[in-house]
Amino acid sequence: MNATITDFVGRPAVAPVSRVEAFIRANEFDRPTLVLDTKAVANQYHALKAGLGRAHIHYAVKANPAREIVEELVNLGSHFDAASRGEIELCLSLGAAPETISFGNTIKRASDIAFAYHAGITLFAADAEEELEKIAEHAPGAEVYIRLIVDASEADWPLSRKFGCARDKALDLLAMATRLGLKPVGFSFHVGSQTRRAEMWTTTLDQIAEIWHRAHAQGHQLTLLNIGGGFPAFYGEAIDHPTKYSARVMALVTERFGDVERVMAEPGRGLVAEAGMIAAEVLLVSRKSNDDAHRWVYLDIGKFSGLAETMDEAIRYQFITDRDAEPTGPCILAGPSCDSADVLYEKRPVQLPVGLKAGDRFIIRNCGAYTSSYSSVGFNGFPPLDVIVI
Amino acid sequence: MNATITDFVGRPAVAPVSRVEAFIRANEFDRPTLVLDTKAVANQYHALKAGLGRAHIHYAVKANPAREIVEELVNLGSHFDAASRGEIELCLSLGAAPETISFGNTIKRASDIAFAYHAGITLFAADAEEELEKIAEHAPGAEVYIRLIVDASEADWPLSRKFGCARDKALDLLAMATRLGLKPVGFSFHVGSQTRRAEMWTTTLDQIAEIWHRAHAQGHQLTLLNIGGGFPAFYGEAIDHPTKYSARVMALVTERFGDVERVMAEPGRGLVAEAGMIAAEVLLVSRKSNDDAHRWVYLDIGKFSGLAETMDEAIRYQFITDRDAEPTGPCILAGPSCDSADVLYEKRPVQLPVGLKAGDRFIIRNCGAYTSSYSSVGFNGFPPLDVIVI
Known part of the structure; x- marks a missing residue:
């Protein structure tokens, strides 16, 4: 069973790594990929x-x-x-x-x-x-x-x-x-x-x-x-x-x-939500001005390629990076498309590691539901969310 | 040239029928179809x-x-x-x-x-x-x-x-x-x-x-x-x-x-927006209660199959039906999916003919831009928006 679904009291997971997470960590992905565990x-x-x-x-x-x-x-x-x-x-x-x-x-x-x-x-x-x-x-x-x-x-x-x-x-x-x-x-x-x-x-x-x-x-x-x-x-x-x-x-x-x-x-x-994680990647970390309090973190997946349920910031996904031991700071999280509506979390920024940078692996937890089917056929020329079942 | 783009003063079109509209009227479509005129x-x-x-x-x-x-x-x-x-x-x-x-x-x-x-x-x-x-x-x-x-x-x-x-x-x-x-x-x-x-x-x-x-x-x-x-x-x-x-x-x-x-x-x-129209169909017209002031009109196309730009009711499309000579009344317009967010216009209802019913043809004007590519790969099992270029 996916480790996260035993985490019923809402603590950050200190549970054993799930099969899905282990699979993602053991592989490279050239595009955002939903990994599902039947x-x-x-x-x-x-x-x-x-x-x-x-x-x-x-x-x-x-x-x-x-x-x-x-x-x-x-x-x-x-x-x-x-x-x-x-x-x-x-x-x-x-x-x-x-x-x-x-x-x-x-x-x-x-x-x-x-x-x-x-x-x-x-x-x-x-x-x-x-x-x-x-x-x-x-x-x-x-x-x-x-x-x-x-x-x-x-x-x-x-x-x-x-x-x-x-x-x-x-x-x-x-x-x-x-x-x-x-x-x-x-x-x-x-x-x-x-x-x-x-x-x-x-x-x-x-x-x-x-x-x-x-x-x-x-x-x-x-x-x-x-x-x-x-x-x-x-x-x-x-x-x-x-x-x-x-x-x-x-x-x-x-x-x-x-x-x-x-x-x-x-x-x-x-x-099915807890049976899947998305293997994504950070494409860019930036600040809009030199005194910007928030960083902007841009992923290779967004609202039109699988994360439609971030609409109105309704569903708030959790993330795993390789820098989770670092201190964190507030970030606005956005997708890769040339669409100004493709912003995932802005009203309530997310806390992410201060060292996060382009090329970093970015795992989105518990997103087996309402992701792959919402994905667009090719908005901005990006391929639909890939799916691998293990 | 598409008749509608000469309609610069914002009047309802009394212009000659465009090639796209003529094509849609002359054909049957078994699913929502974007018709484009190069x-x-x-x-x-x-x-x-x-x-x-x-x-x-x-x-x-x-x-x-x-x-x-x-x-x-x-x-x-x-x-x-x-x-x-x-x-x-x-x-x-x-x-x-x-x-x-x-x-x-x-x-x-x-x-x-x-x-x-x-x-x-x-x-x-x-x-x-x-x-x-x-x-x-x-x-x-x-x-x-x-x-x-x-x-x-x-x-x-x-x-x-x-x-x-x-x-x-x-x-x-x-x-x-x-x-x-x-x-x-x-x-x-x-x-x-x-x-x-x-x-x-x-x-x-x-x-x-x-x-x-x-x-x-x-x-x-x-x-x-x-x-x-x-x-x-x-x-x-x-x-x-x-x-x-x-x-x-x-x-x-x-x-x-x-x-x-x-x-x-x-x-x-x-x-490209004015170079295309979508041939759609009415699937259901209903009232939620016997004294409901608005009708609900459900189409075979919605927010996840091409009309993503209705998000926050930002882009307000115009419509052509075969009953446009009839009196109209206020309607909430929604898509066909089992998703409660798939409502196109509700805050500002649209005026549609009182006789509108399931099976009626429903043409969406000037939607050659940001429709086919936003379409999901198959949300709710519906196929992506079909495209025909004339």
């Missing part, structure tokens, strides 16, 4: 599953669609949450059974619904009338769950209102689905990305439980509760152990929903 | 060149690296501003002479400097000591220009402090370049992306002229002034005609700098 993914799957119990894990493929990760999870018995036809094809091509794949994007092209239906997918998400109409036409008789908006989130990165519908409207959609010949089986929601403590789920679960019981009272025999993602990764702030965390979430679910027939959980970040 | 690029090149006169146009390849565009510009005698080894290789492979290519990124990998030097590139940008050291080591004797920070910008999208150095420091860097055996030939700056009126250059040019003359007074025989980009495209707000605009900028330059031996201009957006 064993670390497997360990994390087991740790989450031990807490989730009877809930099915539907891995959110968008977090990292590396074939080796999906294949490993197929072998472990994981189910999958797919955002697109492309992700469904990926899962099927690696041996996932169609009945283990849910089409969880509430915004689907009609022809992709038809594709999924003919491929054997039977479970779809929706949050609007028009989406139900498309599903009824192109996947007649399918099971649907209605995605709900969550009002209050205690996540590090609360979601926008983009997905889901208001709770009152959800009851109308259940009725409409039935009229259209679909099978409305339940609700889904998302507690917010990187919800660091299990107790932070309480308010959201209270909201969802209220409408769940109201739906039952109206005669909807709901059998499926999809609790979505939000399972955290370690980025420097303390998080619970994955088993303890997911067991507590399930206890909170059971307190409110009783013995629901099917519970789905959709970890993405929480499954 | 004739429109050529026309814009001529229009800018007519105003820029003796200044060399160095096309900022990062704006759109389509091979057909670069090839067209090589044939027209354009020079090039390259951000990376990849862009240099692209230009060389399409027949650009090495002496017409400047390596304008101030953040360069040492091995890429060596590559460029051996390929015959002789002109490099720098804004820091360490960068000069790398250039001196890997491109001995090369010409360098020093990039300056601009304090005040009147651009729609002012740049951050990521590039350039303070003006006092620039003088030190000129001296250091000489000590290192390099040829410090001049300065560069960037007035800010999408500087809509030529008069908005005045303050910046005043700042640069002050340090330019100070450098001369200190004995630096500067011969090169790189005025960078900032040339605007039409996104709905009035802009000057490109010839009038660039002639006025050159007049402002001459007033302040006299008869500089070499002037470089680096239009990117201003050369």
Whole structure:
């Protein structure tokens, strides 16, 4: 297991070097490279599953669609949450059974619904009338769950209102689905990305439980509760152990929903983030003026080549350099592109060794999630983030 | 010429349909597709060149690296501003002479400097000591220009402090370049992306002229002034005609700098934005609750598949639908991915036809710049933005 994921109290790692870090230190890379350890993914799957119990894990493929990760999870018995036809094809091509794949994007092209239906997918998400109409036409008789908006989130990165519908409207959609010949089986929601403590789920679960019981009272025999993602990764702030965390979430679910027939959980970040590190390089260290209090440190990777989640400085990665024993000073961290928006951390500068210079190796920890797939095809002529699976 | 670029007073287009729009209307697309017209690029090149006169146009390849565009510009005698080894290789492979290519990124990998030097590139940008050291080591004797920070910008999208150095420091860097055996030939700056009126250059040019003359007074025989980009495209707000605009900028330059031996201009957006439109599709129209004042309109393209410049709602694209004769209402516009940050316009909603629905064609105007290259490799399993050149 990746050493860092045992570091639950948020101390700087004094843990043994992980397989990924050892691999990076033993090799040279001519461009930024994400190194992934499928064993670390497997360990994390087991740790989450031990807490989730009877809930099915539907891995959110968008977090990292590396074939080796999906294949490993197929072998472990994981189910999958797919955002697109492309992700469904990926899962099927690696041996996932169609009945283990849910089409969880509430915004689907009609022809992709038809594709999924003919491929054997039977479970779809929706949050609007028009989406139900498309599903009824192109996947007649399918099971649907209605995605709900969550009002209050205690996540590090609360979601926008983009997905889901208001709770009152959800009851109308259940009725409409039935009229259209679909099978409305339940609700889904998302507690917010990187919800660091299990107790932070309480308010959201209270909201969802209220409408769940109201739906039952109206005669909807709901059998499926999809609790979505939000399972955290370690980025420097303390998080619970994955088993303890997911067991507590399930206890909170059971307190409110009783013995629901099917519970789905959709970890993405929480499954794969800690299984990968990026091998990067310092390209330039400078000061803008002779009395500049901050250094600027420019890496060979930036916002458009894998580190998109530094947007608004939301996710704060941790770093390893060969000079970590040196004193540190405040730095603004930026990417290599000719784009002034390609600055990673400026509002809250990062502390980096005073001797850091061009050519230094720069390892970015716990970035197995939402990096390789966000990478641009070639912004500024830089190749996409390379991926190596060990 | 693309009809929209004659629309300089900012009215909704009543102009004749452009070749790009006609092509999109005559074809079906199974995924979002950027359609580019190299004739429109050529026309814009001529229009800018007519105003820029003796200044060399160095096309900022990062704006759109389509091979057909670069090839067209090589044939027209354009020079090039390259951000990376990849862009240099692209230009060389399409027949650009090495002496017409400047390596304008101030953040360069040492091995890429060596590559460029051996390929015959002789002109490099720098804004820091360490960068000069790398250039001196890997491109001995090369010409360098020093990039300056601009304090005040009147651009729609002012740049951050990521590039350039303070003006006092620039003088030190000129001296250091000489000590290192390099040829410090001049300065560069960037007035800010999408500087809509030529008069908005005045303050910046005043700042640069002050340090330019100070450098001369200190004995630096500067011969090169790189005025960078900032040339605007039409996104709905009035802009000057490109010839009038660039002639006025050159007049402002001459007033302040006299008869500089070499002037470089680096239009990117201003050369190619209006030469392209994206053929997209509406995937879903919904309301979050029954009394929601706004509709949500979801497209098959979003922030991670080409429309990255909607970040902070900075660039506001214009749209064409088949229902533009209908009354309109306020909409929040979002992309198709399962990412809550993939919302294009929410703070300032867009007006769209009331009858808009899933399956409708949705054309995005003037998006030939900074779309295809920003596109992710496959976020959420969606393929990168397709490109067709007509």
